[in-house]
Amino acid sequence: MDTTAPAPATLALELRGLHKSFGDVHAVDGLDLDVRPGEVVAFLGPNGAGKTTTIDMVLGLSDPTAGDVRVFGSTPAEAIAAGRVAAVMQTGGLLKDITVAETVALTASLFGNRGPVLPFLERAGIAELAGRRVGRCSGGQQQRLRFAMALVSEPDLLLLDEPTTGMDVEGRRDFWAAIRADAAAGRTVVFATHYLDEADAYADRIVLVAGGRVVADGSAAEIKNVASGRVLSASFATPELAHDAARDLTSSGSPAEVRGTRLIVRTSASDDVARHLLTATSAHDLEVGASSLEDAFVRLTSSGRTDDRTDDPTSPTAPTGAHR
Template sequence: MPVPQQSVAMTSTRSPAIEAKGLVKEFRGPEGAVRAVDGLDLVVWPGEVVAFLGPNGAGKTTTLDLVLGLAAPTSGTVRVFGKKPAGAIADGQVAAALQDGGFLRDITVFETVELTAALFGRTGSVTPFLERAGIAQIARRKVGKCSGGQQQRLRFAMALVSEPDLLLLDEPTTGMDVQGRRDFWTAIRHDAEAGRTVVFATHYLQEADSYADRIVLVSHGRVVADGTVAEVKALAGSSNLEDVFLALTADRADGTTTATTAEGVNR
């Protein structure tokens, strides 16, 4: 679910959109402590479109949760436009479309987006947001009757409604068909050109290759490569992002990953 907020205008700021320093998040469970995020450093500047990549369990979702203030760090700090996450959210600068965002299944697509707009204090028609997300034609359909890809588009529309400065997207195109993905990325690039910052976690490397200004590759809760697509490819000496991904996230016998010492591209 997008994070409730008040402001609808994009604001400009000199602060980084995201600044994480030494971010650590540990979970305690029956198998002992799990260090999901392990000293992560990251700076994202306004207007960047950043792909957040990494194997299953690398810590991508946990990091996004920390940026949104949905979880508190065990140690380290995270600032969003120079503020604590809760402050940036209260100021209406952040929205998110998360994997596990719940829906009210018995109301329509249109009502869902209208309800979201009302939560954000927005007035006016929500139809443009439905159109941008490619779901205007199913506006009267009950959410519970929507396919997985249609629900993904609905999550996107709900995040767009608040006109955030920073949009965080966790695997946003999972389940979308080819046209849906293309529409989605057209909308994202359009927003980025208008100054919006977008950070998206994905397993679709082709999308990172085609649409991201920058790739941040994480493994075991740490950034193992950070740079433009070309820089990250050069680091692993391959033009194939899948090969690069596998090379940079391969586990070594000492439990680290291949690129942890590759300072050349790590920012």
């Protein structure tokens, strides 16, 4: 009888018109974001994009200048007190003179949990380090300790602020394996990163931030797709010939640039452009490459704010609810 969709579950995270200013600096400048329970979201952006500031506000460590933060429908302070949200911060936050197990046991006790800590250490992959002093742990081990500490309240939402900064490749892989295994159980994870490969490999969804705002939002494939397509380049005998070809292409809707005698085109119609260059011009040494997420990242974030979000119907900045 009832054919309407079930009422939407409470959002894990709901940011509305979030602003945070430090004097004249607008670290977060009108950020809106919805994260649904169970999503693994990468918060991707260059340094200074406002990622950490946003996370601090979600955790109630700082108050927004304007706007609203809801974590499972409650305020950050309530969510922290209830243990529904936990975080792995980038640095610090550890006492170096106590052991790994003591750190986790203490954190657990503060949440009223006096049970054994070994399961948490195992889930974070540091069971064998239980008796080691925190100060003797490597950066990667300390990061997994922070992860174990974040697990003790069994949070529904886990925030990670650039969690693998300073880790070696193996450390990063181990860390993400632990996070991924844990997220598979249905935990919502939001992680800030400026490692593109990390966002690409571990997130279901990428939220690109720059200048304190969301500039793109979608799956890794969508982000790449919209941002560029393919990159073509070809050489000409002289810069003048390259410029002539570039003018033609630009006027026909494929903006091209010239560096020396080399012409570079980013286009989603790479076949047509290649055919044109090889048949109607004197281009040689033609190369076609897939655009990396890095390209997408640079193009979307370096342009600063995209105020024309609704111009392009395929833009991944379209409603976040449309994805998944």
